[in-house]
Amino acid sequence: MWEIGFWGSIKGMKKSNLADKEKKMKRALISVYDKTGIVEFAEFLIDRGVEIVSTGGTYRHLVENNVAVTEVVEVTNAPEMLDGRVKTLHPVIHGGILAIRDNKEHMETLEARKIGTIDMVIVNLYPFFDEVQNDITFEQKVEFIDIGGPTMLRSAAKSFKDVAVITETADYSVVMDELKGSNEISFATRKRLAGKVFNLTAAYDAAISNFLLEGEMPKYLNVSYEKMMDLRYGENPHQKSAYYVSTTEKGAMKDFKQLNGKELSFNNIRDMDVAWKVANEFTETACCGLKHSTPCGVAVGETVLEAYNKAHSCDPVSIFGGIVAFNRAVDAATATELLKTFLEIVIAPSFTDEALEILKGKKNLRVIEAKQAPVDKLEYVKVDGGILVQDADHAFSTDMSVVTEKEPSKEEMDNMVFGMKVVKHVKSNAIVVVKDGMAKGVGTGETNRIWATKQAIERAEDGAVLASDAFFPFRDVVDECAKAKISAIIQPGGSMRDQESVDACNEHGISMVMTGMRHFKH
Numbered sequence: 001m002w003e004i005g006f007w008g009s010i011k012g013m014k015k016s017n018l019a020d021k022e023k024k025m026k027r028a029l030i031s032v033y034d035k036t037g038i039v040e041f042a043e044f045l046i047d048r049g050v051e052i053v054s055t056g057g058t059y060r061h062l063v064e065n066n067v068a069v070t071e072v073v074e075v076t077n078a079p080e081m082l083d084g085r086v087k088t089l090h091p092v093i094h095g096g097i098l099a100i101r102d103n104k105e106h107m108e109t110l111e112a113r114k115i116g117t118i119d120m121v122i123v124n125l126y127p128f129f130d131e132v133q134n135d136i137t138f139e140q141k142v143e144f145i146d147i148g149g150p151t152m153l154r155s156a157a158k159s160f161k162d163v164a165v166i167t168e169t170a171d172y173s174v175v176m177d178e179l180k181g182s183n184e185i186s187f188a189t190r191k192r193l194a195g196k197v198f199n200l201t202a203a204y205d206a207a208i209s210n211f212l213l214e215g216e217m218p219k220y221l222n223v224s225y226e227k228m229m230d231l232r233y234g235e236n237p238h239q240k241s242a243y244y245v246s247t248t249e250k251g252a253m254k255d256f257k258q259l260n261g262k263e264l265s266f267n268n269i270r271d272m273d274v275a276w277k278v279a280n281e282f283t284e285t286a287c288c289g290l291k292h293s294t295p296c297g298v299a300v301g302e303t304v305l306e307a308y309n310k311a312h313s314c315d316p317v318s319i320f321g322g323i324v325a326f327n328r329a330v331d332a333a334t335a336t337e338l339l340k341t342f343l344e345i346v347i348a349p350s351f352t353d354e355a356l357e358i359l360k361g362k363k364n365l366r367v368i369e370a371k372q373a374p375v376d377k378l379e380y381v382k383v384d385g386g387i388l389v390q391d392a393d394h395a396f397s398t399d400m401s402v403v404t405e406k407e408p409s410k411e412e413m414d415n416m417v418f419g420m421k422v423v424k425h426v427k428s429n430a431i432v433v434v435k436d437g438m439a440k441g442v443g444t445g446e447t448n449r450i451w452a453t454k455q456a457i458e459r460a461e462d463g464a465v466l467a468s469d470a471f472f473p474f475r476d477v478v479d480e481c482a483k484a485k486i487s488a489i490i491q492p493g494g495s496m497r498d499q500e501s502v503d504a505c506n507e508h509g510i511s512m513v514m515t516g517m518r519h520f521k522h
């Protein structure tokens with residue numbers, strides 16, 4: 001038995017052999033689903049005296065391209081079986097990969113069993129990430145779970161001291177460049193390639209686990225996200241950052257197209273996400289202007305231009321340097337209007353050709369085409385040493401009740417529903433004042449409800465309505481509303497002192513609707 005001490009000191013093995021050792025490659029096993037670039041890579045290896053062994057489909061592809069290759073069955077003496085479920089799961093393959101070359105007993109075992117070493121493993125996997133999203137049966141999806149591939153990758157990655165493992169087609173050129181220089185692959189490269197393998201297999205297994213445990217909050221949190229881009233920095237310039245998107249789920253912030261402008265930043269993506277979510281709350285033509293993750297102008301209109309003008313008028317100060325989202329195509333008239341304000345991003349499902357030309361007049365303005373409505377099932381919040389997971393808040397109350405003597409008018413009701421749709425996306429304590437299908441004031445992120453109310457109603461006009469993300473602990477909000485001539489209030493209800501607020505509404509002749517559904521956003 002080998003005793004394992006600290007990394008790099010397995011007793012019985014010469015320490016100097018662990019690091020710094022360059023490797024000459026003699027035999028490579030190639031088993032790739034994505035055959036891009038494999039012919040050139042195999043030819044390159046053969047030119048350097050490497051023998052190639054391949055599984056069925058890869059073997060045929062290489063032979064068709066006149067590459068000299070040995071089929072894996074000749075090595076294992078065990079034909080592929082069970083529709084390819086077993087191809088490389090064989091001691092001859094895994095022994096050849098896993099044997100520690102510096103271990104005398106290992107090498108004697110290989111010799112006794114007539115097993116040759118495998119020094120390079122080139123494998124890419126069945127495309128489970130993509131196929132699990134496709135319209136195929138559950139059984140078909142299960143067949144896209146690659147077993148032999150990850151097993152070989154893991155064996156080779158564990159053996160990185162002796163074996164080079166390549167799973168990304170982009171790494172063919174990295175390895176070729178290194179081999180051109182020294183005919184060997186450095187320890188540092190082998191270690192890095194091995195790390196990439198476990199990075200991939202972890203994400204691959206996470207995707208499979210999430211597919212099978214769908215709807216559960218499982219014992220371990222496995223997420224499967226792939227880097228879409230490195231970002232210049234995070235929330236601030238001293239913070240390193242990158243953007244990752246789901247390998248298996250659709251999403252608005254994944255499936256978008258940038259049509260113009262500077263590269264997106266961390267803050268841009270975060271803000272764009274909220275603006276898009278707000279615009280998508282509405283079936284009517286809607287626009288959301290947003291700054292620092294908070295809507296600063298939201299409106300519906302008969303036209304896109306009208307919706308924008310109304311949203312802009314809510315807070316013409318804050319919108320400077322902000323983000324504007326639409327749930328309808330942007331036309332030329334709106335584009336012309338948009339250019340009058342300095343904006344970071346315009347996001348919409350589409351742009352007319354003319355509108356796009358106009359917007360391109362500002363070369364830094366990021367123009368984003370997004371087709372996908374918000375679909376995330378789960379939401380994650382990072383805390384120090386942990387992650388909170390919850391269902392994304394896609395819910396909206398279907399059980400609204402009028403709790404006051406006065407009934408709201410149809411128009412007031414429409415404005416209250418509008419306000420509730422916006423308040424969902426405003427940081428708590430959140431209050432939104434609405435009139436004529438537009439937010440008139442947004443009170444956000446206050447540590448008590450009365451300050452949020454005062455902030456929001458500062459610009460309120462007669463006949464405006466007020467929406468609150470959570471219940472009123474006291475009647476003070478209602479009294480404040482009366483001073484500002486707010487005519488109707490919508491709130492979840494559920495406070496011990498609900499009746500005090502209802503009584504206050506009745507005293508002031510204000511109508512109140514309770515939804516029974518809180519929308520905190522901390």
Ligand SMILES: NC(=O)c1ncn([C@@H]2O[C@H](COP(=O)(O)O)[C@@H](O)[C@H]2O)c1NC=O
Nearest residue numbers: 033055057058085086087088089147148149
């Ligand atoms: N079953 C096995 O022993 C096995 N060994 C390799 N594979 C996969 O088979 C694919 C290549 O197959 P082919 O060369 O037949 O086109 C690769 O994606 C590889 O990851 C296997 N397939 C799935 O589990």
